[in-house]
Amino acid sequence: MRELRLVRNIRLGIKNLVLNGLRSLLTMLGMVFGVGSVIAMLSVGEGASQEALEQIRRLGSENILISSVKPVEEEASPQVRIFMSIYGLTYADEQRIRETFSAVRNTVAVKSVRKEARVGTRAMEIRAMGVTPGWFDLVKRPLLAGRALTPQDEERRAAVVVITETVARRLLPIEHPLGSFIQVSGEIFEVVGIVQSMSTQGAGIQAPDREEDIYLPLGTARERYGDLVMRRSAGSFMREQVELHQVIVQVDDVSRVENTARAIEEMLERFHKKKDYRIDVPLALLRQAEATKRTFNIVLGSIAGISLLVGGIGIMNIMLASVTERTREIGIRRAIGAKRRQIVGQFLIETVVLSTAGGAIGICVGLLIPLLITYFAGLTTIVTAGSLVLSVVISLSVGIVFGLYPAVRAARLDPIEALRHE
């Protein structure tokens, strides 16, 4: 019986709102845009942070990335002509890291040089990566054909390469790539494997692998190309000597990553006079990204909260006007025997119907906007179930909070005064 009355009350409320169609619609707009923007903003935020988190996760949360960096002082003063600059991580560093720390499960040393690769008349700029065999476990890229580099390749300083799909398509579009030979700066290598290409965009740190990579055993790279790089810059030759461009350290347990990173840093500080390396800890970046996401959500939440507040005030304003306009109706209902709480109920239900209808339309808008954003701006958007639930809860509570005052005011009217109202 009670439920039945609630249903009739809701029907009555809807009817009243339909009677004032345009006005109800305009009143709802505040809620529509409020809820719509909440969902849309949260979806953009969620999409962006998911993407960032995914990229960081791909770097491996149990990894530490140490990269060679040209010291700042040398870069800052180009007038001082330093014709030879020696910096970066050394083979000795890598060995020390591998042997000193018990938490280190494995290390991968990387030497990377920009070269031109050619097959017949086809040529492309590539990055020749001298890597130790652990590399392929680390980057987790699926092997499409052939095999990965092995410790034997390393030992024999074999002239073999694993290339990415992209390189294979560009250099060996018609040939069967496996077993083909490619020429990199005068050296000939046999292609033994192909790995999948995957485009990665920046997320704080550069992923160690790229699309235009070819991988060869580190020993081979060192033997064929040496550690010296000639660079032509500002009319003069610049010589750089870098042993390793990157050392990737795999720690046996996630909980030991941060301490190990700190210990490695201390050790490197002792052996390097200049700071010619950089340490990135994906795990720390992950934490940071998560914290950023929280902050972002709080900011978005506040903006959304303000817009919903505005929407709510709009609704309250209309309901107060409605109460004044319907003073006589209230008087009639009271004379007939309606209790105060029934008047409160009637007006409250109307406001809640108004705000939830606005919320419902807002949800539709909020589902539509992310699609448009993805379509036109190419951003990843993710509408979470949480944001939908939040919207429903918010629109209900906006209705109740902002409807209560007008409703109570309606119920407090003196029936005689109300009946006399024109």
Next chain:
Amino acid sequence: MNPGAASIRLEEVWKTYRVGGEDVHALAGVSIAFPQGSFWAIMGPSGSGKSTLLNLLGCLDRPSRGACYIQDQPTAGVDDDALSEIRLRHLGFVFQSFNLIAQLSVRENIELPLFYLGWDAERSRRRAEELAALVGLEQRLGHRPSELSGGQQQRVAIARALANDPRIILADEPTGNLDTATGIQIMELLGDLNRRGKTVIMVTHEPEIAAYARHRLHIRDGRIDRIESADG
């Protein structure tokens, strides 16, 4: 209930308004009993306190002093909900300006008291049809009040006042907005209800209208001036 029992009784009732620091006595010591099934016209000059009296009888207001009993239930010292409950169960109102809710249809207006009584939709529907037939408006159930003449609107209002089957009907100048012929129709309807046992108390200025009532209560300056009763 014995026929002579009072449906409404007032004992030394005062209603005082404070206007600009001065007390205005809209009612100044009124004592009277309205027996069940009687028909009353309350008359008097403008501002004499007729509406004030009717509002007290209708539990829309409470006396400043004195006591008021509806069906022997005191209205002093009870809360707003209890007064609403008395209005809902025992009273029916008819107003000068009809006071129908413009957005609702004739049917929905008549069903309004039943909604607050918690009747289900089907039963309410049947009751509304019955009452519309009683006042001769069974063809107009789907109409809006604005589509009806004044007399028809007042008949809808009477149907609504009867929906909760009240023992007492209170009317404040029910014919005030109607022409004489239509006013007479309304009075006949009220007279008919009185013959069916309802206590009818109405305020009116017009002697021809008052003539339908058995008793005429004359008020002057918030006091009972005199009571005239027709014989028989």
